[in-house]
Amino acid sequence: MTCLKKEKEIELSLYNDVGTLASYNKYIEATKGDISVIYMDNAATTMHKPKAVIDAVVAAMSSMGNAGRGANEASLSASRIIYDTRERLAKLFGAENPKQIVFTMNSTESLNIAIKGLIEPGDHVITTMLEHNSVLRPLYEMEERGAKLTIIKADKQGNFSLEDMEAAITPKTKAIVCTNGSNLTGNYVDVAAVGEMAHRHGVLLIVDASQTAGVFPIDVQKMNIDVLCFTGHKGLLAPQGTGGLYVREGLTVQPLLSGGSGVQTYNKKHPVEMPTALEAGTLNGHGIAGMNAALAYLEETGIDTIREREQELMWKFYEGVKDIPNVTVYGDFSTKNRCAIVALNIGDYDSAEVSDELLTEYGISTRPGGHCAPLAHEALGNVEQGAVRFSFSHYNTDEEIETAIRAIEELAQDEE
Incomplete structure (x- = not known):
């Protein structure tokens, strides 16, 4: 066995966050x-997928058209698979309506949509030291635009105090943004308790479920979650490039993108109806077909x-x-x-x-x-x-x- 070599200085490079x-x-x-190889990096992405997921992507690559962009069978088939996947996700997360499920590329896109579409200059936002940069960086951007940000400290075990979080709420607090599970320590965050507190104070709760979706039970209504952000390529066992967010019915999120929607072509503005309001452009239908198969596997297993x-x-x-x-x-x-x-x-x-x-x-x-x-x-x-x-x-x-x-x-x- 090659012995480890102790180095006093580690050269900083493009690769210093994941190795060299x-x-x-x-x-x-x-x-x-x-x-x-023995793969133990599943918090980054689950490399081993159910065979049905792979088969579904391959089949979609050779048969799927563009959902909502035609009346031909290839287009209609894509629309059916995408809608069925919305229904499966709505059932998994306890959503009140499948139309409240929006497809994205990953949690990063979902969190950017939620944070930038809800937070405005003058709003106060609360988050924690446990967060991924997919939460922190968009929040820092909003802070530069005039929002006020409070970050709740964590202890040496990677826990934060719910009492500290509640004490940070002010009349201007618009939202709490927090993870459901730390990608570093694995600590589980009781978002149901956070949701009860947020609901009691009239504050929105945006949850990063990157590490928990598909593994831990999530009921957005019972947990008082206003926006749930998730990715497909981890616990949901779906392909990379898939993800989404749930938005509570009645809550309006300003879209991050606008453009082609397949409907209301002659309207100068992007449609406001969900889920089209937050889905500009062609969806990753092939990946969503894989997600559909992954959700079926989760339901069965x-x-x-x-x-x-x-x-x-x-x-x-x-x-x-x-x-x-x-x-x-x-x-x-x-x-x-x-x-x-x-x-x-x-x-x-x-x-x-x-x-x-x-x-x-x-x-x-x-x-x-x-x-x-x-x-x-x-x-x-x-x-x-x-x-x-x-x-x-x-x-x-x-x-x-x-x-x-x-x-x-x-x-x-x-x-x-």
């Missing part, structure tokens, strides 16, 4: 195109079954590494109800070094670096080091978990 160019080259050399299996694997890994000397594990593991994520570091090694070694010596794919969650790293105290994130899928096996535990044991011994 050398890391990428090592990956190519180690795998030689073999995707049978059961998200509770999937979540319980992922948590079982996560807890097995956590119990195997938490007491290894020189290993630091981040996050709150005092409750079972958490995302299947374990982030750790070994001694003072840079996280990219550890991730490289896991890949080249053990064939384990992980994610090092900053995870697009800068404030969360501030709370945890590992801004410069980053963290090595293991994130599990129900497609992982017990044998793979045992291999990963053994790898951390051996690498930690090298640090001594």
Whole structure:
């Protein structure tokens, strides 16, 4: 086994948030195109998809026309698949009407639509240190345009206080924007409690469900969620380039884009009826067909079954590494109800070094670096080091978990 090399200075480069160019080259050399490596980077994207998802995309590529752009069978077939997918998503999230489901490319687009379409100069917005840059950067933009932003601090376990959040509400507070699950620590955020509080104060709740959609039960009406933003390529097991948002009936979100809609062609303004109001241009019909198949798989398998299996694997890994000397594990593991994520570091090694070694010596794919969650790293105290994130899928096996535990044991011994 190649020993880890401790470096005092890590060169900053284009690749410093996910590793280095050398890391990428090592990956190519180690795998030689073999995707049978032990994949533990599911919080970034679920690489292993149900076969039905792949088959659905292939079939759509050879048969699907442009939904809403014609009366031919190819166009009508696309329209039927897209509408059926809206219905499945509405059922999954407890939406009152399928027309309140809007398709986007990913959570980033959904969050930009929600934040920029609801927040105006003079509005006050509350968020937390746990957020992904897909939340933070649009909020910083709105702050530059005249909105006021309050960021609720998180402790060293990556938790924030609901009492602190409620104390931050003012008469000018327009919305609370928060994650349902941290992509760094895996901590689950009780958005139902946040929703009850927001509803009581007449404040909108915008939820980033990137890490929880398709894994944890979400009922937008019961949880008082006004806007739910989600992506397809993670827990929903759908293709990349798919995602969406739910918008509560009666709430108007100003569109981020305007253009072709397939209806009201001679109107100078973009249609205001949902979901067309927030869907300008041709949708990713091929990807949505894959999402439709993924949702059918989730319905048949059961998200509770999937979540319980992922948590079982996560807890097995956590119990195997938490007491290894020189290993630091981040996050709150005092409750079972958490995302299947374990982030750790070994001694003072840079996280990219550890991730490289896991890949080249053990064939384990992980994610090092900053995870697009800068404030969360501030709370945890590992801004410069980053963290090595293991994130599990129900497609992982017990044998793979045992291999990963053994790898951390051996690498930690090298640090001594």
